[in-house]
Amino acid sequence: METDNQQADIRREKLDSLKGRGIDPYPSCGDPGTDTSEALKLDDGQQVRISGRIMSRRLMGKAAFAHLQDSAGRMQVYIRKDKAGEDVLGLFKELDLGDFIGVEGEVFTTRTGEKTVMVSKMDFLSKALRPMPEKWHGLRDKELRYRKRYLDTLVNAESSEFLRARSRIIGSIRNLLEEKGFAEVETPILQNIPGGAAARPFTTHHNVYDTGLYLRIAPELYLKRLLVGGWDRVFEIGRNFRNEGVSTRHNPEFTMLEVYRSYTDYTYMMDLSREIILSAAAKLGEGFTPAVDVSSGWKKENLWELIRKHTGVEFSPEDSLEELKKKAASLDVPPGKDSAAKVVDRVFSAHVQDKLIEPVFVTGYPAKDSPLAKSSPDNGIFAERFELYINGQEIGNAYTEQNDPLIQREMFEAQAGEKSREGIPSGVDEEYLEALEHGMPPASGLGIGIDRLVMVLTGAESIREVILFPMLRPEG
């Protein structure tokens, strides 16, 4: 069979040669042996079995060195003709970089001080039919790194580190919330009405019900149904899907933490978000240069004061749209035909956001731009809400949840009108309103973008570095 390169052809021939001699190139394996990280701690003279992928080889006439890699690390093995036998050495020399073997033998220390297994027995475990990326430079091409992530994590240790850090951060969040008595739940990804945010959804279709469905843009409305249902502490860590652009900070599917706690207001979520992030940072350990030291900061800042401080221009939530546009234009922010909220958001993005480096809770969002939040009792203009900014990125969003079914209906209807004018699928979620009519306790909720949090804590410069398989255009 012809393949796309010469080396792959040679490996196919070697595969046939193995089969021809009765060696199964893909056997099952019942004994994983010891992780290399553990085996490296053994004293000289102890017997050990390790399994792994051959990452490097140094062949000599009657002996050979190699490094085996498993998920814990690498360990050197040494195969001598007089210890392992001529057959084992001969077979080993026919193997390729990338093949898997298991070896048994005695641990010893080489002349240069490296713990090594003196092989007495070797099992062939799996054949690689394609050559690995180069050992020294690794895999640099970003397209290849993202498309063939398995090669990236195989040969680029730092790539694996970012992605394993992600696992640790998520694990730490789960532990913390479970310790506090929060229940982890899973709510629908396939939804009839994509609610809980204002983004363009992906569409799909259910055959048996012959009905259109959307991939969720947020789990919020389902989690709050659970508050109605008596779940006072819930959270979900899951994927949201937004049919929008791709950038170093946006992937169309991304992971969100949403947490809800009955009988609290949004100030509770300030404390909780800080605790979650500090504990995740602590669990991460050494080896990373975070984009920001998250141990300081965490001040509350008012949106309008921030804008005034950084632009010198006084914006007010009571300004008319025309006034806002005029002020925005004076700051070189293009006016467009936007809503008041968008104009302010643009001014904020252009002149303030980048400067919010250490963690800061931004408050003062208008109630009318926060359809799922309760407005402050003082004047009704502002929502009881904050957005958490770190390193110039929005990391979290939280508010005291709107539990008045009548106000919620008004907000939904206004929002649906706005969405449909923008051509975004919308609708009033009547089932959610019915749930609210049964009574929802006062509560607060928090959303944290996990991908962006991982970026901040690890110092990753692109969201693609912290997502195993980021979205790319299909090949072909």
Next chain:
RNA sequence: GGGCCAGUAGCUCAGUUGGCAGAGCAACGGCCUUUUAAGCCGUGGGUCGAAGGUUCGAAUCCUUCCUGGCUCACCA
């Protein structure tokens, strides 16, 4: 979607003014029993992202397209 940049061997990269397609690693054949980016001798490997154009001659210049990166736009 716009702007800028990139795509050459399996991988990492050179390639001058338009004049025979190159190196290192990897592979193949030898030598080599403590090497570790092992070493030494030798060999093979290319749709230069794709298509078209200019030219005696194109990896190189022009056009279009594909893919990616960065960035802007979009985006709670």
